[in-house]
Amino acid sequence: MSDWPEIETYRRLLSPLVCGLTIVDTTVHRIKSINETAEEFHDGLAGHKILFVERRGKHLIFHLDDGNRLLVQLMAGDWIYYGAEGETKDDDYAIILTLEDGNRIFFGGLRYGYVHRLTAKKLIELIRPLGPDPFDPRLTADSFAKLLGGKRGKLKTALTDPKFLSGIGSGYADEILFEAELHPGLLNASLSEEQKRKLYDSMRKVLEEAAENGGTAEHPFSADSPVVGGFRGRFKVFEREGADCPRCGGTIALETVSSRKQYYCPNCQKEA
Ligand SMILES: [Zn+2]
Incomplete structure (x- = not known):
């Protein structure tokens, strides 16, 4: 990634x-x-x-x-x-x-x-055509909620759309949605204010935690190798299909939607 x-x-x-x-x-x-x-x-x-x-x-x-x-x-x-x-x-x-x-x-x-x-x-x-950075100081919880509420389509598609938000790929989107306890296929417009707030907080939490652990890089950065790639073993749903959900003990599922993979826990990320 x-x-x-x-x-x-x-x-x-x-x-x-x-x-x-x-x-x-x-x-x-x-x-x-x-x-x-x-x-x-x-x-x-x-x-x-x-x-x-x-x-x-x-x-x-x-x-x-x-x-x-x-x-x-x-x-x-x-x-x-x-x-x-x-x-x-x-x-x-x-x-x-x-x-x-x-x-x-x-x-x-x-x-x-x-x-x-x-x-x-x-x-x-x-x-210019790119959406805001997830940590753009102008992207407050309120402005994020407004943007999301006005965007047609589903959550996972929105999070990974570079014109909506820049910097989030499929794997991190799955982790963010898991953290927020939201099904990737939920319609953006269907979220409550509380759910939008939780999604915003989860986005920042997951990305920051991943950066603190050096992301998923597979190559060392230098000879004295500060930590890079430390987040690879920390994914909770991404590429963990069939494994136990760390939150509820359910089984992580893998689905392919419009030829894109999505990993989630059907038990604690309900579709409705
Ligand atoms: Zn679960």
């Missing part, structure tokens, strides 16, 4: 290590992962300082001192490694940024993911 918790984990780990440092070199092994030639990518980044690292939904955004942004979109199976030259095999990575202190940021995988250098204006155009 490369959802809110995984990207937030990278943001938290990278920020204190790279902010304020200048990029001195770039290596591109996978030209399809960037949006210009390797030479343009190098010339556009070398000599520029990383001011700060931001996350918006599932996007990691490096703000550069020339006003441009480096937009990192990781997909399932992509990862970031941080370390000195020689610590890891360069050929295993699609893109490498070398920093002035000798450390490097390695982007692995990127078969579908990418690292694009963009103007601030272009970036805003790209992310």
Whole structure:
């Protein structure tokens, strides 16, 4: 997964290590992962300082001192490694940024993911259609309830719709709905105010807990390996079909709805 918790984990780990440092070199092994030639990518980044690292939904955004942004979109199976030259095999990575202190940021995988250098204006155009980040301070419990109440369709579809909320994939949506004791197929408009509030609180609780445990990353972040991937063993319903529900002892079910899987407990997440 490369959802809110995984990207937030990278943001938290990278920020204190790279902010304020200048990029001195770039290596591109996978030209399809960037949006210009390797030479343009190098010339556009070398000599520029990383001011700060931001996350918006599932996007990691490096703000550069020339006003441009480096937009990192990781997909399932992509990862970031941080370390000195020689610590890891360069050929295993699609893109490498070398920093002035000798450390490097390695982007692995990127078969579908990418690292694009963009103007601030272009970036805003790209992310404008996205729904609010689950932790956007303007997304209060009240505004969330209003948005949800006005959205047609079912809960699981709403939570995973990037135009409604950005950063939540199928697995985390299942965990959030379990936490809120709501069936994934309930109609958004059918929820009581109390249920909407519980869903909002559950969303923030599950995502924060996952980020605190380093999400589900399968690769270490660095040689001294701070915890990443610690949330993999903590899912309560996701990929646990047939297992006991940790809340009621019922049996976790797996259903496929419109070719998407949903995991839930039929006993404590009632359909009506
Ligand atoms: Zn249950």
